[in-house]
Amino acid sequence: MSTVQVTNLTKEYRLRDGLRRTTLRAVDRVSFDLLPRRTVALVGESGSGKSTIAKLLTRLERPTSGSVEVALADGTPVHGSMYRRQVQMVFQDPFASLNPFHSVGHHIARPLLLHQRTSGARQTHERVLEMLERVNLSPAELVAARRPHELSGGQRQRVAIARALAPGAQVLVADEPVSMLDVSIRLGVLNLLARLQREEDLAVLYITHDLATARHFSDEILVLYRGRVVERGPADAVILDPHHDYTKLLALAAPDPERLGKVVAGEGAPDRASIDNSVCYDHHRRAWVHVDEAADAADAARRTRAERTGGGVAAGA
């Protein structure tokens, strides 16, 4: 039962082009909360900053500014090596996220041992089999001895999920977990994630470009465009009643049986060049919010939170 509070997360990359240096703001003041048993979906096109947020959240990269605060159920903040135990990630490409050299069992045994969840070879092996069975991979004994290339994409992704949960993670970042899988097995993997989320009270950040699964599997949707949140709110509200031009564009891009043959035409779609990402439509407040305004509000919320918990102001930043 852990919660994550992301406040004004910003990431800038320095680009070098000969002698000229430019900075690219990949993520600009993004704030959201992840709560146990709730799923937040990040939706946006390639390059909108979705995966950067995943990397920042899992501490594979450092944020330029802003904070990610993880707290246990009783409110104690999580630091250092405990962070890795709490926040884990499922990668996009199941064909790249497992080392072809090692067996399936190795991939799950390592986090178990690293986080002292088990000790000794026998206990670890039993636990590995248990984890594999939890993600519906059976017979576990056989699967554990196999190497990744002997498994299908869906099976590999299940292994990756088992690995992510092995340290006892309470927060799961799923970076397009089904985009590389066959359409026929996507639902199975997503249902598995949903079941595990219920069983372990996980907080899930679901990153996707697929509006349909985002609506189906998440409670809240954040639409990202060029590093900024341009629309946020309950899943149904965002998908069924899009306000921002970019969200409308996304909705139009999804094939719709009612509009047969009109997908490519793009008539009625807003002009991409004129899309403004400095304002965000917030469905909770039913109002347009400027990005600066939202950032100030998030900062203020963080300050009051810090005052309430008392003295913990030094953390983060």
Add this chain to the structure above:
Amino acid sequence: MTDTQSVPAAGAAAARPAPRPGPAPAWRMLLPTMTPWLATGLVLVGGICLFGLLGPLLVGDPDAIRDVGLQGPSGDLWLGTTQTGQDVFAQLAHATRGSLQIGFLVGVLATVLSAFFGIYGAYLGGAADEAFSLLTNVFLVIPGLPLVIVISGFVPRESRGLWTIAVVLALTSWAASARVLRAQTLSVRNREYVAASRLSGERAWRVIVVEILPNLLPVLASQFVFAVIAAVLGEAGLSFLGLGASGSATLGTMLFYAQNGFALPLGAWWWFAPPGLLIALLGTGLSLVNFSIDEIVNPRLKNARLHRRRTRQAARAAKGGAR
């Protein structure tokens, strides 16, 4: 999925151990396919190594002087004698051991150096990578043999031991491999499974040794073999110039003494041909092994070979059908 364990053990099959479930162990993936080329290479290298290992135990003293100088091969002295009546065959056995020793030593040293600078630098990235690359590039443009000659000439002859020569040869030969390893590591370290293992909290050295290194093993093996060839040849060149390790007996020093004893003008082919041939055969054998390792590094080579074989078989089948 089939369960191989549930096969009932029949009486006939009881003698054989039941097939173990699961895949072949990981190291099997690293072994090259047996081809005639690889077999030839292994036989050559194995034979020469055996000769170098066991030969010196079986032959007499290579330095013993007889009163029969410059005699051709005979039943008693298989490869004849030198100008001072030394047994060429005995010398060849000792020289082979010496050359293999230095080749192996330099191979290990150069591989370790290139692995450290290539893999560690690339894994760390940033300023460390830049510094390591710069160092590698500097060593890359240093002309190898002239530097070796200068260093060997600079170190006084009495303190010029086996290790000095090995270190000098290793220092001038690791850079090219380090660049290849760096490129390969840069590609491997950005794969998601490396990020995933960092995410599970693995320490840096474990990520390098357990997650990255196995994927570089074929490259390392091929570089090791190449470094051994280069070292044997380099040492032979140095010794031939009289700049080798003092008091050492290698194939190069044999050629040096043969040259000094006017073996070629005197037509004493048994003196200079065997060591030269042995160097050539060792190089050939190691290169053949290396080509087979290359097939693991670059599976396209293997596919090309298999394709050629299939085409040949198809052609043969067509000919047989027409007849």
